[in-house]
Amino acid sequence: MELDSRAVSFERLLSEESTFSANSEFTLEEYQTDIYEQLPSSQKRLQHKDQSPETEAYWNPNQPLKTLPLCLQEKRNIWERQHIERHTIGYWASWKRSQETARRRLRENSGRVVSGLLLWKATLHNIEGRFGAGVKAYFVFLRYLLFLNFLNCAIIGSSVMSPSLYNRTINITTNWNVSLFLDVFLGSGFMEDTPVFYGFYKNVSFGTKCLNTAFFFFLGMLILLLLNLIMIVRRTVVGYKHTWLTGINFNANMSYKVFCGWDFCIREPEAAILKRSLIRNELKMDLEEQRFRQKVLGRSLKQWVLLHILRVILNFVVLVLLGSSFYLIYFSTTELKQYMPKNLHWTLELLVSYRSPITITIVNSVMPHIFSSVTVYEDYSLSTQLNVTLVRSIVLKLGSLAMYIFFLKGNESNKGSSKCAETEFGKEMYKLMIFHALATFCSTFLVAYPRKLLVENCLSSNFLKKLGKQQFVIPLKVLDLVYSQTVTWMGVFYCPLLPAISILKLLAIFYISKFNLVRCCDPAKKMFRTASSSVLFNFLLLLGLIMSAVTLGVNIIRDVPGKCGPFPGNESVHIVASNCVNTLPPAAKESLRYITSEAFAYTLILTEIIILTFYMSRGRANKKAMERLRDMLVMCSSDKRYLVKHHATLLRKQKKKIKRSQKVVPQQ
Numbered sequence: 001m002e003l004d005s006r007a008v009s010f011e012r013l014l015s016e017e018s019t020f021s022a023n024s025e026f027t028l029e030e031y032q033t034d035i036y037e038q039l040p041s042s043q044k045r046l047q048h049k050d051q052s053p054e055t056e057a058y059w060n061p062n063q064p065l066k067t068l069p070l071c072l073q074e075k076r077n078i079w080e081r082q083h084i085e086r087h088t089i090g091y092w093a094s095w096k097r098s099q100e101t102a103r104r105r106l107r108e109n110s111g112r113v114v115s116g117l118l119l120w121k122a123t124l125h126n127i128e129g130r131f132g133a134g135v136k137a138y139f140v141f142l143r144y145l146l147f148l149n150f151l152n153c154a155i156i157g158s159s160v161m162s163p164s165l166y167n168r169t170i171n172i173t174t175n176w177n178v179s180l181f182l183d184v185f186l187g188s189g190f191m192e193d194t195p196v197f198y199g200f201y202k203n204v205s206f207g208t209k210c211l212n213t214a215f216f217f218f219l220g221m222l223i224l225l226l227l228n229l230i231m232i233v234r235r236t237v238v239g240y241k242h243t244w245l246t247g248i249n250f251n252a253n254m255s256y257k258v259f260c261g262w263d264f265c266i267r268e269p270e271a272a273i274l275k276r277s278l279i280r281n282e283l284k285m286d287l288e289e290q291r292f293r294q295k296v297l298g299r300s301l302k303q304w305v306l307l308h309i310l311r312v313i314l315n316f317v318v319l320v321l322l323g324s325s326f327y328l329i330y331f332s333t334t335e336l337k338q339y340m341p342k343n344l345h346w347t348l349e350l351l352v353s354y355r356s357p358i359t360i361t362i363v364n365s366v367m368p369h370i371f372s373s374v375t376v377y378e379d380y381s382l383s384t385q386l387n388v389t390l391v392r393s394i395v396l397k398l399g400s401l402a403m404y405i406f407f408l409k410g411n412e413s414n415k416g417s418s419k420c421a422e423t424e425f426g427k428e429m430y431k432l433m434i435f436h437a438l439a440t441f442c443s444t445f446l447v448a449y450p451r452k453l454l455v456e457n458c459l460s461s462n463f464l465k466k467l468g469k470q471q472f473v474i475p476l477k478v479l480d481l482v483y484s485q486t487v488t489w490m491g492v493f494y495c496p497l498l499p500a501i502s503i504l505k506l507l508a509i510f511y512i513s514k515f516n517l518v519r520c521c522d523p524a525k526k527m528f529r530t531a532s533s534s535v536l537f538n539f540l541l542l543l544g545l546i547m548s549a550v551t552l553g554v555n556i557i558r559d560v561p562g563k564c565g566p567f568p569g570n571e572s573v574h575i576v577a578s579n580c581v582n583t584l585p586p587a588a589k590e591s592l593r594y595i596t597s598e599a600f601a602y603t604l605i606l607t608e609i610i611i612l613t614f615y616m617s618r619g620r621a622n623k624k625a626m627e628r629l630r631d632m633l634v635m636c637s638s639d640k641r642y643l644v645k646h647h648a649t650l651l652r653k654q655k656k657k658i659k660r661s662q663k664v665v666p667q668q
Contacts, residue, residue, distance in 0.1 A: 119143060120510070127514070130271045135517065138474050139510065141537060145485055146506045148231065152224050152492070152499035159220030160496050163213045164201045164566075182346060185434060186353050187427040192420075196430070198494045199423040199564040203571060210580040214566035218573050221493050225549050228489070232545060236538040257283060292381045311378050318374060318392060325363045325396065326403045332359040333407045356408075356428070357435035360400050364483070365443075368393040368476055390475050394540060397483045398547060405490065405551060420564035422494045429491025429498060436484055437505045444512050448520040472521035477513070478537045486544030493552055 115121070120143060128136040183189035192199055205212040261279050266272050299307070332355045344352065351358070371392045375385040408428055448470040458464050488502045556573050567573060581592055594600050 119146070123514070125265075127517070128265050130266070130268055131517065134474060135472065138477055139513070141478055142481060142506060142510055142513070144235075145481060146503060146510075148228065148485075149488065149499040149502045149506065151227070152488075153503065155220055155224045155227070156492075156496050156499065159216050159223065160201070161195055163206075163216045164195070164204070166204075182350060185350060185431075187430045192423060196495060196497045197423045197426045198496070199420045201496075201566045203566045203568065209583050212576075214571065214576045215580050217566045218576065221552075224492065225489070225545070225552075228545055229542075229549075232538060232542045236535060236542055239535040239538060257286075289381050307379055314374055314378055318371065321367060321370065322392075322396060322399065325367060325400060328363060329356065329359055329400055329404050330407050332356050333404060334410075354431060354435055356404060357432050360404060360432070361435060361439045363400055364397050364480075365439075367396050371396075386475070390479075393476065393479055394543075397479055398486065398544060401483065401486060401490070402547065402551075409555075422565055426491055426494030426498075429487055430495050430501070432487050433484070433491075433498060433501055433505060436480075436487070437508060440480075440509055440512055444516045444520065448516055452520045469522040470516075470520060472517050479540070481509075482537065482540045482544055485541060486548060489545055489548035490551060493555075 120139070124136055124139055124143075127139060179189065183191050187197065191197065194200060201213060201217060203212060203214040209215075257279060263275055266275050336355055337352065368389065372385075372389045375388050378385075378388070380388060408425065451467070452469050454461075455464050455467065455469055484502065484505070488498050491498050567576065581589060584592070
């Protein structure tokens with residue numbers, strides 16, 4: 001074809017009407033050479049050079065040109081300079097540069113291969129296409145917890161289970177009856193003699209005081225918590241850095257949401273209608289917040305006083321609800337069993353044993369909805385209402401777990417029974433994990449799915465129309481995952497196979513949540529602005545890990561003599577670690593003493609200050625780079641406007657000249 005046969009050049013960018021003859025006032029050579037000097041960006045660059053001359057910026061020769069924040073002409077100049085330098089540099093520098101380029105490409109290809117091997121990649125892409133990136137963030141967070149528990153299982157299998165199983169075998173002889181069913185759900189009976197619980201592991205020495213199962217047990221748990229802490233802190237910091245860089249002096253205005261708010265991953269018409277309604281709801285929320293700001297500015301002193309009094313009263317009501325929830329957990333944990341008769345049927349016995357998990361699950365399911373109703377009367381903005389409800393739900397979930405552990409430990413210390421207290425505590429964490437999975441299953445297949453069938457089939461009922469389908473609220477769903485992972489960390493010392501149970505549970509939750517999302521739920525009516533960012537949820541996960549580590553540290557510091565496990569009698573964790581340190585060479589002893597001394601603490605604090613200073617300086621540099629890029633975008637738009645205006649001016653002059661020439665020809 002004629003179009004394909006012509007060479008591609010910058011002359012092709014000009015229309016046929018914009019070509020100029022040799023006698024024109026503005027020739028093509030002048031247009032190509034002088035137009036770059038007349039651009040607003042070039043004029044501004046010349047002004048900066050005249051005011052404050054600076055040296056020319058350097059670039060990394062191995063960095064791809066497409067990643068440089070430069071315009072096309074500057075990239076072309078850099079490419080020409082690189083091409084000239086290839087003929088002037090030596091053999092060693094050329095080989096070094098080629099090797100660095102090869103390593104960069106190898107890293108990029110390896111990253112693509114690893115991303116292609118990720119679990120549920122096609123499924124998550126389908127979910128993102130149908131429901132958007134916000135819902136996908138929940139499932140990505142679930143997958144991250146799954147990989148984290150896989151890592152925990154590898155640590156426990158290598159450092160905790162392998163030494164204990166080296167000289168020991170598992171003998172389980174049971175009959176399939178009701179007792180076996182109760183043992184599986186309660187963790188009693190034959191389950192106590194399995195690697196699931198703390199009482200299975202014994203202190204066996206392998207020749208020295210450092211090579212024993214007790215030290216390996218403690219070392220494995222310490223590595224598990226430290227590695228989880230490093231990974232979660234890194235994920236939180238990376239997410240916060242991304243949010244901070246993209247959110248500097250950035251206000252999401254109406255034009256951005258109208259022209260850039262569409263999710264182009266959506267493929268189905270129903271999902272497109274859903275996304276359109278979400279954008280409309282978000283615009284309504286912005287307008288509502290603007291009206292709310294105007295309303296706040298117009299409040300009188302009397303209205304402010306009455307509003308603050310109302311908020312104080314409602315906050316007091318929230319505290320009463322939290323206190324009632326904690327008392328209900330206390331009553332179900334310590335007092336309720338006293339009123340239960342003995343020799344119950346096995347079903348009632350199972351319910352009595354699960355009284356505390358049932359109470360905690362009901363409280364965590366009902367109270368967030370009450371908190372959401374209370375915040376409506378506090379006269380906050382819509383986004384503030386969601387954040388306040390979320391914070392209160394966080395306090396409820398983590399606080400209920402902390403209160404339950406506190407009451408449970410106090411109950412065990414008052415009992416003084418002959419049973420293994422550590423194994424009993426592991427059983428409670430095991431039951432919390434099992435019942436949370438059962439509650440997720442029942443809420444989907446016994447509540448959400450029948451509700452969906454009633455709403456779709458009983459169209460004449462006004463009550464069912466107002467009730468509607470269950471909503472898939474992303475923040476509360478993620479809080480459930482944070483609660484589940486906190487239970488895993490809380491009980492991993494007393495139930496070492498709890499991460500393996502958590503893997504099975506997360507796999508089940510993934511497919512149950514997918515079914516719930518696709519078949520049973522409607523999208524949430526209230527928008528959550530940080531749904532696409534996992535910084536807040538990673539911070540909550542970090543908070544749960546810190547709470548678990550503090551609980552475990554308090555239990556270890558108490559040094560209560562145990563009756564079972566790898567630390568029986570007076571062989572506490574501190575004594576086992578001290579005996580191992582005493583057998584080390586003098587240099588290793590001095591190193592460990594220095595690490596635990598105040599001098600090392602001061603050195604560590606000074607190092608942290610230097611690192612924080614470095615990152616703060618780097619953050620300021622990134623902020624300046626973001627400002628320069630933002631100015632560059634503004635200048636690019638100015639250049640485009642200038643080029644369009646200049647091109648239109650040239651076209652008008654050319655048309656006028658053609659008309660004058662046409663008038664002159666007939667006269668001749």
